[in-house]
Amino acid sequence: MTGVDGLARRHNYNQRPEAHRPEARLTEALPTRKASVACELCRREVERCTVHHLVPKAKGGRFGPTAQLCSTCHRQLHALFSEATLAQELHSIPKLQANPQVHNYLKWVRKQKSPGGFRVRRANHRI
Numbered sequence: 248m249t250g251v252d253g254l255a256r257r258h259n260y261n262q263r264p265e266a267h268r269p270e271a272r273l274t275e276a277l278p279t280r281k282a283s284v285a286c287e288l289c290r291r292e293v294e295r296c297t298v299h300h301l302v303p304k305a306k307g308g309r310f311g312p313t314a315q316l317c318s319t320c321h322r323q324l325h326a327l328f329s330e331a332t333l334a335q336e337l338h339s340i341p342k343l344q345a346n347p348q349v350h351n352y353l354k355w356v357r358k359q360k361s362p363g364g365f366r367v368r369r370a371n372h373r374i
Protein backbone atom coordinates (compact mmCIF):
# COMPACT_ATOMS: atom_id res chain seq x y z
CA MET A 248 0.00 0.00 0.00
CA THR A 249 2.90 2.35 -0.49
CA GLY A 250 2.59 3.06 -4.18
CA VAL A 251 0.84 6.42 -4.38
CA ASP A 252 0.34 7.34 -8.01
CA GLY A 253 1.96 10.75 -7.94
CA LEU A 254 4.91 9.47 -5.99
CA ALA A 255 5.60 6.75 -8.53
CA ARG A 256 5.46 9.28 -11.35
CA ARG A 257 7.84 11.65 -9.65
CA HIS A 258 10.20 8.80 -9.08
CA ASN A 259 10.45 8.36 -12.83
CA TYR A 260 11.40 11.99 -13.31
CA ASN A 261 14.09 11.64 -10.71
CA GLN A 262 16.16 9.15 -12.58
CA ARG A 263 19.79 10.12 -12.35
CA PRO A 264 20.19 13.66 -13.69
CA GLU A 265 23.48 12.73 -15.29
CA ALA A 266 21.85 10.07 -17.44
CA HIS A 267 22.56 10.80 -21.07
CA ARG A 268 19.04 10.61 -22.28
CA PRO A 269 17.62 13.50 -24.29
CA GLU A 270 14.15 13.22 -22.78
CA ALA A 271 15.57 13.31 -19.27
CA ARG A 272 17.48 16.49 -20.03
CA LEU A 273 14.42 18.22 -21.35
CA THR A 274 12.61 17.43 -18.15
CA GLU A 275 15.51 18.77 -16.11
CA ALA A 276 15.67 22.09 -17.95
CA LEU A 277 12.82 23.70 -16.06
CA PRO A 278 13.73 27.25 -15.03
CA THR A 279 13.04 26.67 -11.35
CA ARG A 280 16.13 24.67 -10.71
CA LYS A 281 18.12 27.50 -9.20
CA ALA A 282 17.30 28.10 -5.58
CA SER A 283 16.05 31.59 -4.98
CA VAL A 284 15.15 33.41 -1.81
CA ALA A 285 13.08 36.47 -1.14
CA CYS A 286 14.66 39.49 0.48
CA GLU A 287 12.79 40.24 3.71
CA LEU A 288 12.83 43.96 3.05
CA CYS A 289 12.07 44.48 -0.64
CA ARG A 290 10.54 41.03 -1.18
CA ARG A 291 12.28 40.57 -4.47
CA GLU A 292 13.52 37.13 -5.29
CA VAL A 293 17.25 36.99 -5.52
CA GLU A 294 19.78 34.26 -5.94
CA ARG A 295 21.11 34.69 -2.47
CA CYS A 296 20.64 36.94 0.49
CA THR A 297 23.03 38.33 3.01
CA VAL A 298 22.53 38.20 6.76
CA HIS A 299 21.83 41.52 8.37
CA HIS A 300 22.00 41.79 12.14
CA LEU A 301 18.96 43.84 13.04
CA VAL A 302 20.87 45.04 16.05
CA PRO A 303 24.44 45.47 14.80
CA LYS A 304 26.95 43.19 16.45
CA ALA A 305 28.86 46.19 17.68
CA LYS A 306 25.70 47.24 19.56
CA GLY A 307 25.17 43.95 21.34
CA GLY A 308 23.20 42.16 18.64
CA ARG A 309 25.63 39.36 18.11
CA PHE A 310 23.09 36.77 19.19
CA GLY A 311 20.12 38.89 18.30
CA PRO A 312 17.67 38.54 15.43
CA THR A 313 18.86 38.68 11.87
CA ALA A 314 17.16 39.31 8.55
CA GLN A 315 17.88 37.92 5.11
CA LEU A 316 18.48 40.89 2.85
CA CYS A 317 19.49 41.16 -0.76
CA SER A 318 22.81 42.89 -1.18
CA THR A 319 21.13 46.02 -2.58
CA CYS A 320 18.95 46.50 0.50
CA HIS A 321 21.77 45.62 2.82
CA ARG A 322 24.16 48.13 1.32
CA GLN A 323 21.43 50.76 1.23
CA LEU A 324 20.59 50.34 4.91
CA HIS A 325 24.16 50.74 6.02
CA ALA A 326 24.58 53.70 3.68
CA LEU A 327 21.53 55.44 5.13
CA PHE A 328 21.88 54.71 8.82
CA SER A 329 24.55 54.48 11.43
CA GLU A 330 24.79 51.39 13.58
CA ALA A 331 23.46 53.39 16.50
CA THR A 332 20.34 54.36 14.58
CA LEU A 333 19.84 50.82 13.38
CA ALA A 334 20.17 49.48 16.90
CA GLN A 335 17.95 52.04 18.57
CA GLU A 336 15.25 52.74 16.01
CA LEU A 337 15.33 50.29 13.14
CA HIS A 338 15.84 46.89 14.72
CA SER A 339 13.00 45.08 12.98
CA ILE A 340 11.80 44.70 9.42
CA PRO A 341 8.47 46.52 10.09
CA LYS A 342 10.34 49.44 11.66
CA LEU A 343 12.64 49.60 8.67
CA GLN A 344 9.75 49.50 6.25
CA ALA A 345 8.00 52.29 8.13
CA ASN A 346 11.00 54.57 7.90
CA PRO A 347 10.39 57.24 5.21
CA GLN A 348 13.85 56.92 3.68
CA VAL A 349 13.59 53.15 3.48
CA HIS A 350 10.08 53.49 2.16
CA ASN A 351 11.28 55.71 -0.69
CA TYR A 352 14.12 53.38 -1.42
CA LEU A 353 11.75 50.40 -1.55
CA LYS A 354 9.43 52.21 -3.94
CA TRP A 355 12.39 52.84 -6.18
CA VAL A 356 13.98 49.42 -5.96
CA ARG A 357 10.78 47.56 -6.73
CA LYS A 358 10.70 49.26 -10.10
CA GLN A 359 14.21 48.08 -10.88
CA LYS A 360 14.98 44.92 -12.71
CA SER A 361 15.86 42.14 -10.39
CA PRO A 362 19.63 42.03 -9.87
CA GLY A 363 20.54 38.93 -11.80
CA GLY A 364 17.17 37.41 -11.10
CA PHE A 365 16.27 37.12 -14.76
CA ARG A 366 19.56 36.07 -16.13
CA VAL A 367 19.30 34.51 -19.55
CA ARG A 368 19.74 30.81 -19.50
CA ARG A 369 21.62 29.30 -22.36
CA ALA A 370 19.56 26.61 -24.02
CA ASN A 371 20.90 23.11 -23.85
CA HIS A 372 20.67 22.78 -27.57
CA ARG A 373 20.28 25.80 -29.78
CA ILE A 374 18.69 25.60 -33.19
Ligand SMILES: [Zn+2]
Pocket residue numbers: 286287288289290291316317318319320321
Ligand atom coordinates in the same frame (compact mmCIF):
# COMPACT_ATOMS: atom_id res chain seq x y z
ZN1 LIG B 1 16.10 43.62 -0.81
Ligand SMILES: [Zn+2]
Pocket residue numbers: 298299300321325
Ligand atom coordinates in the same frame (compact mmCIF):
# COMPACT_ATOMS: atom_id res chain seq x y z
ZN1 LIG C 1 23.76 44.63 8.02
